Amino acid sequence: MDASTSVETHHEPHEHDAAHEHHELGWWRKYIFSTDHKVIGIQYGLCGLVFLFFGFCLMMMMRWQLAYPGQAMPVIGKWLPYIFGADSMPDGKMTADFYNSLGAMHGTIMIFLGVVPLAFAAFGNFVVPLQIGAPDMTFPKVNAASFWAFAVGGVIMLVSFFVPGGAAKGGWTSYTPLAAFDDTGPGRNVVFNGQTLWLIGFIFLITSSLLGAVNFITTIIQLRAKGLTWMRLPFFVWAQFVTAFLLLLAFPPLEAAIIMQIMDRVAHTSFFLPAGLVVNGAPVSISGGGSPLLWQHLFWFLGHPEVYVLILPAFGIVAEILANNSRKPLWGYKSLVFSVLVIGFLSFIVWAHHMWLTGMGSAVSAFFQTTTLLISIPSVIILSAFFISLWGGSIRFTVPMLFATAFLPMFGIGGLTGIPLAFNSADLYLHDTYYIIAHFHYIVAPGTIFGLFAGVYYWFPKATGRKMNDFWGKVHFWPTLICMNVIFLPMFLQGMAGMHRRWYDGGQGWTVSNDHTIWGLTGFQWNHPISWAAWIMGLAQIPFIINFFWSIWRGEKVNDNPWEATTLEWTAPSPPPHGNFVHIPVAYRGPYEYSLPGSERDYTMQNEPVEPAERTRRKPPAEPVLV
């Protein structure tokens, strides 16, 4: 039997030896068009990291314009016109349209091409089947299809930079009616223009996450190892399980909205366009009767659960690393699990808190204010449980642990500064200012991205059999932590002073009428330290990049369980072969059995059977039974 047919029919009840099948696969099938969850996870991970860096580069360019508006960009300024077209950066000076493109694409790329692929698809794919003791995902081919749909979506998003008019400019939210008329008119192709390509790219990304979500949930339900009951699942698996449901159910309404916006742009319908619209001084020939609010509702119906898609996997990663490095069980495992489930549910009914300014009416606002405040309760439970988990532990400050512990206060700042935004009276003032930017970046940048870095350092030995260098990890961590705070803390001040988030001149014009200073600097002048911190943080990623690639081939070789962890993925060889486990694991205990009293080591793995002696140590003597 040749290689291709053996893969096609491997689910058939054949008698051949399944274990050595993968040796027959060619290089392309093994590393590129693979159906192995680990390879797909790594593909997602590398793509996600590249997109994260690309999205960050877009932002570093914007930070120049914000700090030094209208000035030619030094060094790279004269090269950029050759890349993005002469219209975007004439003489190295950024145009307003190009600035808007960068802003819209920074958001889109960071969220949908960077964090989601990395947090959900990469870690989920690589770690979840290993943690539940499964040989692979339930639908390996669907899994590969998910990655390739993502790749096509990513390519379409990148291509959109190079069509006439450049990439989408309507913000990552693409509010109509503005977005419906962006990139239309003379010189713009009906399909190959920034905004339409953005919409089409999204359809592929949504398809990708749909396929991924179906696969994850089915895998977690069906392929748990023997003995791995629901309450023995590592918290990371729970977090991915809930995340998958969010993606499964929240994305399709956005897909519906995207289909309608494509119809508005290509077939000239009026789903989101009210009657009597005047564009560039001329009335447009449309039927009208549509509703701009409808887009916002459908967008934020995804948009809010999406926030939890970004943060829940990071919670999961941080939970694993905290338990492992504090050498004690995660505090309040059950409350963590129920909190994450409650967050999953509530995240579907808070979306309109992004829309306080639209005049939805006080009854609707009151409802969404209430649910928004309710959702802070499970979030606080999770964060508190994490803090309490550290209490009395013998903490090992490994590199993953540094990132995981830094996550806690950073996410805390992001979360607590969100509470004023939950009240519509406070939000009326803060809406669309830099305060909002600071708030949600504290959650996703030093929050989620620190969680992701922690995860990369933590599971790197499982994927490669080698450890990333500790020293360079710390060189990566400390400047990144400091720069993150120099970037985002002043934005709270700028926002409270009234700076609008979408100003192309960084607030220079506004400073003329508002020269009020904060700690000696005007709102506009604060852009200088922020921008310099952003560029220094860019440099601080170089140790990570070098460390990452160097360690793949030259890193210190380690055993299968270098962190002395307890969950099932550490029972597999590093890197795990096709099919993952040498012996199918059986789980006998919960996921975080660290420092078990009476045990020789300070960790007991999930696949270690419970000894009779241990059973008596763990349980109080039974009550005498009266016959």
Place this chain on the structure above:
Amino acid sequence: MEIPYTISTRPDTGLWNAKIGIWLFLASEVMLFGGLFSAYIFLRIDAAPGMWPHGLLNVPVGTMNTAILILSSVTVVLAWASLKMRRYRAYWWYMLATISCGVIFLTVKLAYEWPQKFEHFGAYIKPEALGKYEKYLGNERRVEKGLEPRIEITGHLHSQNSKEYEVALDPVNAEPDNPAMDRPHFFPLPVTDKIATIEKEDVLRATMFLPTHNTYFASYFTITGLHGMHVLGGVLVFIYMWLPVSKRLYQRNPEHLANRVEVSGLFWHFVDLVWIFVFPLFYLL
């Protein structure tokens, strides 16, 4: 390496993998069409008086298509049951019936219903000119009776020049004061031979019944179009399962083919169910 529970059930969940997968996929599809249907509700509630048309679709044809889809849902269950009883011949015929129903549905939709709409013309009259066309609109009587005003004249576009449209009127505009025209008809009434002349300067907007015509047709074409793509997808999958390639699977492992028919049948029922919502929303209400 084998993935467990692709064909047999996992004891504690009682399910095989694809069955969970398809239900999750359908949950996602519910949200997709749910998004579109909520858009329909939003747009309909927001529509200005007279902007949301009634009775423009062909109800008997829609009813027939509904019956065809329901029939196909029955035949696909029979196909599955035949496989479970290991009667491949019967399976083959029931599958053929299912595929035919899908093809008939699509043909009716694409070759008859949609083109009919593309040939139908409607002109929205400017508010200030409504009085001028009172004989086609009958608004005095409608206001008296508390009915929604008419602001559109529909029919077949006979001819047009730079100044005016000549329209062969629909009965509703030919006899606007006839009480029988207050409600849509089950059997569509043919276009009359009464010709109305409408001056272009009185017209707010006039097009064929295309997605651009109003938000009603925009939703109609978008939702039935997406539904049609689902029907097409289902038909293609069924054709694959009906072709000899699947017979080979049947000979190797009949239960595997039965499972495949079961999950695609579930999808087919869902597509049918969506139509059960589409039909009243657009044809009847």
